[in-house]
Amino acid sequence: MSPSDFKCPRRAGFLFPHECDRQSPIGCxxxxxxxxxxxxxxxTDRYNYTGYDNYAGVGxxxxxxxxxxxxxxxxxxxxxSKKQYEDDMTAS
Amino acid sequence: MAAxxxxxxxxxxxxxxxxxxxxxxxxxxxxxxxxxxxxxxSPYAARVHSALPQLDLVILDPSLPLKTARHxxxxxxxxxxxxxxxxxxxxxGLGGExxxxxxxxxxxxxxxxxxxxxxxxxxxxxxxxxxxxFDLVLIPGxxxxxxxxxxxxxxxxxxxxxRDPQPRARPGxxxxxxxxxxxxxxxxxxxxxxxxxxxxxxxxLDICCVAPARPPGCPEDCWVExxxxxxxxxxxxxxxxxxxxxxxxxxxxxxxxxxxxxWPRKYDxxxxxxxxxxxxxxxxxxxxxxEAAIAATDQMKQPLIHERVKIRNGASGAVALIxxxxxxxxxxxxxx
Numbered sequence: 001m002s003p004s005d006f007k008c009p010r011r012a013g014f015l016f017p018h019e020c021d022r023q024s025p026i027g028c029x030x031x032x033x034x035x036x037x038x039x040x041x042x043x044t045d046r047y048n049y050t051g052y053d054n055y056a057g058v059g060x061x062x063x064x065x066x067x068x069x070x071x072x073x074x075x076x077x078x079x080x081s082k083k084q085y086e087d088d089m090t091a092s
Numbered sequence: 093m094a095a096x097x098x099x100x101x102x103x104x105x106x107x108x109x110x111x112x113x114x115x116x117x118x119x120x121x122x123x124x125x126x127x128x129x130x131x132x133x134s135p136y137a138a139r140v141h142s143a144l145p146q147l148d149l150v151i152l153d154p155s156l157p158l159k160t161a162r163h164x165x166x167x168x169x170x171x172x173x174x175x176x177x178x179x180x181x182x183x184x185g186l187g188g189e190x191x192x193x194x195x196x197x198x199x200x201x202x203x204x205x206x207x208x209x210x211x212x213x214x215x216x217x218x219x220x221x222x223x224x225x226f227d228l229v230l231i232p233g234x235x236x237x238x239x240x241x242x243x244x245x246x247x248x249x250x251x252x253x254x255r256d257p258q259p260r261a262r263p264g265x266x267x268x269x270x271x272x273x274x275x276x277x278x279x280x281x282x283x284x285x286x287x288x289x290x291x292x293x294x295x296x297l298d299i300c301c302v303a304p305a306r307p308p309g310c311p312e313d314c315w316v317e318x319x320x321x322x323x324x325x326x327x328x329x330x331x332x333x334x335x336x337x338x339x340x341x342x343x344x345x346x347x348x349x350x351x352x353x354x355w356p357r358k359y360d361x362x363x364x365x366x367x368x369x370x371x372x373x374x375x376x377x378x379x380x381x382x383e384a385a386i387a388a389t390d391q392m393k394q395p396l397i398h399e400r401v402k403i404r405n406g407a408s409g410a411v412a413l414i415x416x417x418x419x420x421x422x423x424x425x426x427x428x
Contacts, residue, residue, distance in 0.1 A: 021215075023188060023191075023216075085188075085212045085215065085216065085358070085359075086184065086185075086186070086187050086188030086216075087158060087187070088158075088186075088358065089105060089133060089154065089156065089158060089161045089162075089186055089187050090106075090107035090133070090135075090154055091106065091107055091186065091357070091358040091359060092106045092107045092108050092110060092111065092275075092336075092357050092358070092359060092360055
C-alpha cells in the first residue's frame, strides 16, 4: 500500500476525539510510531482527569442525561474542520 | 544509481499555466547542456509544446482519477530514473504521492519553492520533510519562499522567465491594454467583462485579450491566442491579469504596470503576491471587471512608475546552482 492510500484507524485529540489524519504512523508523536491503539484514550498528559469521551453529566440525583450536557456532536463542532489537501491533481 | 550526465526530470504537476511555464523557463535555460524532461498535467501542455517543440514533455491527462494519477506519476518518475529530480512547489507531490519515490531515488533532489499555503505546510509537517528529503531548495524570486527559506539548502534566485524581458515596443501612438486571462476556465467571464468595460470606457483603446478560448463578452477582434503571454507585455501600457507567479514577475520584468485581480487558489496565495507588487509600486489590486477597466484607463493618463529596477531572468542562475549541487560530494546530501 502506498502512503497516499493509508487511512489511520486511530483516534487522536486532547479534549475531543477526532480521526487521525496523518499519512503514516511513522514519526507520529500521538501513537508513538504506531505503538498505541487508541492515542486519545491512552494520553498520559491529562493528570488526574479521566473519562474524556464520557459526556454524561453527574447531577444531584447521580449519573443521568442532562440536556445541557456535552455530546459527541459538540466535540465534532469544536474540532477544527480540516481542509483537504493532496486530493486534487488540478489544484495550484 | 542514475549516471552523471543523466536526465533532469522536472515534476511540474498542477493546474493552469504556472507550474508548466516555470518548468519551461528552467528547461530552456538548461538546454542543450542538460537532458530535461517535464512531467505535467496542465490542460495547456499541448499548446506549450507546439510553441516549444524542443521540450521533452510527458503529458498526463488532467482528468485522471486521483489514484490513477498518483500511480502514473510514480511510474513516470521511476521509469525516468533521473540524475536530478526537480519538484515544483509540492514537496510531497500534488497528490502526496512522492515520499516513497524520493526516499528510493539516488537522484539529486531539488525543490522549487513557489509560495505555499502555510496551513498545508504546518498540517503536513512539510518543513522537516523538505529538510530531510531535498538537497537544494530554489526560491525563484524573493518573497516566494516563506516556508522553507530558513533551511541551509535554500537559495534565492531572481524570478524565472520563459522569455528574457524585451525592450518596450509600443505599436504606433495608440495606448494598449493587454488582458491576460488566468488558467481557470471558470474565471474567463471576469476577463470578458473587463474587456467589454474597457471598450465602453474608451472605444479607441487598443485592447488585446490573450486567452486559450475567447472569454464570454470579449469581442472577437480583441481576442488572441498566444503563449507565452509575456511576449505581448512589452507592447502594453498596462496589463490586466491575475496575481499568479508568472504574470506578476513577467510584468515586473517587462516594466509594465499590472492591474491585478488575485484569485483564490488552494495552495498559492495570490493576494500576498499582489500586495508585494503593490509595495514595489507597480501594481494595483482590483476585484470587479469595471474596477479593472477604470484602473487601466487611469493608467493611460498617469503611469504608476516610469523606471524600475531591472529584473533579470533567474533561470540561468538556478541551473548553475543545480549543476553545482549535482557535482558536489554526496556528503552534502540531506540526512535521511
